[in-house]
Every structure is written in C-alpha cells, then in structure tokens.
Amino acid sequence: DIVMTQSPDSLAVSLGERATIDCKSSQSVLHSSNNKNYLAWYQRKPGQPPKLLIYWASTRESGVPDRFSGSGSGTDFTLTISSLQADDVAVYYCQQYYSVPPTFGGGTKVEI
Amino acid sequence: EVQLMESGGGLVQPGGSLRLSCAASGFTFSNFGMGWVRQAPGKGLEWISFVSRSMRTIKYADSVKGRFTISRDNARNSLYLQMNSLRGDDTAVYYCARDAEWELPHYLDYWGQGTLVTVSS
Numbered sequence: 001d002i003v004m005t006q007s008p009d010s011l012a013v014s015l016g017e018r019a020t021i022d023c024k025s026s027q028s029v030l031h032s033s034n035n036k037n038y039l040a041w042y043q044r045k046p047g048q049p050p051k052l053l054i055y056w057a058s059t060r061e062s063g064v065p066d067r068f069s070g071s072g073s074g075t076d077f078t079l080t081i082s083s084l085q086a087d088d089v090a091v092y093y094c095q096q097y098y099s100v101p102p103t104f105g106g107g108t109k110v111e112i
Numbered sequence: 113e114v115q116l117m118e119s120g121g122g123l124v125q126p127g128g129s130l131r132l133s134c135a136a137s138g139f140t141f142s143n144f145g146m147g148w149v150r151q152a153p154g155k156g157l158e159w160i161s162f163v164s165r166s167m168r169t170i171k172y173a174d175s176v177k178g179r180f181t182i183s184r185d186n187a188r189n190s191l192y193l194q195m196n197s198l199r200g201d202d203t204a205v206y207y208c209a210r211d212a213e214w215e216l217p218h219y220l221d222y223w224g225q226g227t228l229v230t231v232s233s
Binding site: 038 | 149156157158159162171173174207212216217218219220221222223224225226
C-alpha cells in the first residue's frame with residue numbers, strides 16, 4: 001500500500017496569512033500514461049463529512065474558493081491556503097488514488 | 113443537489129453483523145462508482161470498499177476483506193455494506209461516498225453525513 005505522510009500534524013495561522021500543508025507519498029502517484037498525479041485534498045470541519053477541495057493534485061473542485069490551491073508532482077505535494085479565513089478552520093487530508101487501496105494521509109489540523 | 117444518506121449503524125456485539133445502507137439522490141446513481149470510508153475515534157480516514165457502477169469491479173481494504181460485502185441496487189439508488197464478524201476495531205463512523213470514476217476507485221466528490229457503528233459487549 002502507498003503510505004501518505006502529512007506534515008505538520010497541526011498548525012496555527014493568523015487570519016489573512018498563508019497556510020501550507022505538505023503531503024508525501026511512499027511512491028510516485030504520477031501516472032505515465034496520462035501525466036496526471038492521482039492525488040486529492042479534502043477538508044473536514046467538525047461534525048461534517050469530508051469535502052473534496054482538489055483533485056489531480058491541482059484541479060480545484062467546483063465552488064471551492066480560489067484561495068485554496070494544490071501543487072506538486074510525483075511524491076511531494078502541497079495544499080496552500082493563500083489567505084486564511086475563519087471558515088477554513090478544519091482538518092485537511094490528502095489521498096492517493098493511484099493504486100488500490102486508496103490511502104489517506106493522517107490529517108493536518110489548521111487553527112487560527 | 114447530490115444527497116447521500118446512510119442508515120443502519122448502531123451497537124453490535126463482537127462477532128455480530130450489521131448492514132449499512134446508503135440512499136442516493138440528486139444524480140444518476142447508475143453512472144457512478146460508489147465507496148465506503150470509515151473513521152475510527154481519534155483516527156484518520158480509512159477507505160474500505162468500492163463498487164463500480166455495474167458491480168463488475170469490487171475492491172476491499174485488507175482490513176475488511178472476507179468479512180464485509182459491498183453491493184448496490186441501481187433500481188433503488190442504494191448502496192449497501194454487509195458487515196460480518198465485527199470486531200472492536202471496526203468501531204467507527206462509516207461514510208458512503210460517490211466516486212468520481214465509474215470503474216476504479218478515484219477521489220470521492222460527495223459524502224454522506226455518516227453512520228456510527230459501535231462494536232462492544
């Protein structure tokens with residue numbers, strides 16, 4: 001199984017500041033046949049189910065604010081919140097879907 | 113509006129069985145793969161199963177293989193998870209989720225609210 005490792009486990013960011021979350025996979029999730037990274041990001045607020053933010057490592061889901069962006073390729077990926085809002089307090093997870101079973105990172109808790 | 117509503121969770125003794133259901137609405141259910149993901153108390157997300165739109169492809173996590181069975185009824189817009197030989201480490205909130213792909217597990221673009229399964233004597 002591909003192991004997904006997120007860092008940090010938690011971070012506190014001031015309102016309006018940038019938040020950066022890293023995700024590293026134990027093997028490449030870049031598929032050579034289509035040059036796509038099989039990597040997604042989710043946001044999980046307390047009492048709510050996870051919400052898809054980013055897929056194919058950098059494609060923003062419809063309706064997701066453009067302050068959220070995904071980058072990276074191969075084994076190293078980053079989720080960036082460019083200007084943190086109070087509504088962004090949540091736990092963020094990365095997930096690879098390159099191989100079965102799909103696996104999630106351990107999560108990063110973002111606080112103000 | 114896409115909606116997924118799980119039901120069937122509850123308290124069950126170790127070794128017991130439970131069947132979870134997920135009622136889908138707001139989209140053409142038969143066009144999408146579907147999956148189950150769980151989150152144990154204090155733990156992260158764990159993908160546990162996927163079924164393709166035609167049920168031709170079914171996948172399981174090793175942790176549930178041989179004990180859990182995923183199925184779907186496209187006529188009823190419903191997804192199911194039959195859970196047998198339940199253990200304490202199966203205690204979790206179970207989420208039904210729509211897969212963005214129809215044949216193999218990919219990312220999950222809609223999630224239900226979840227149903228709690230507690231395995232305890």
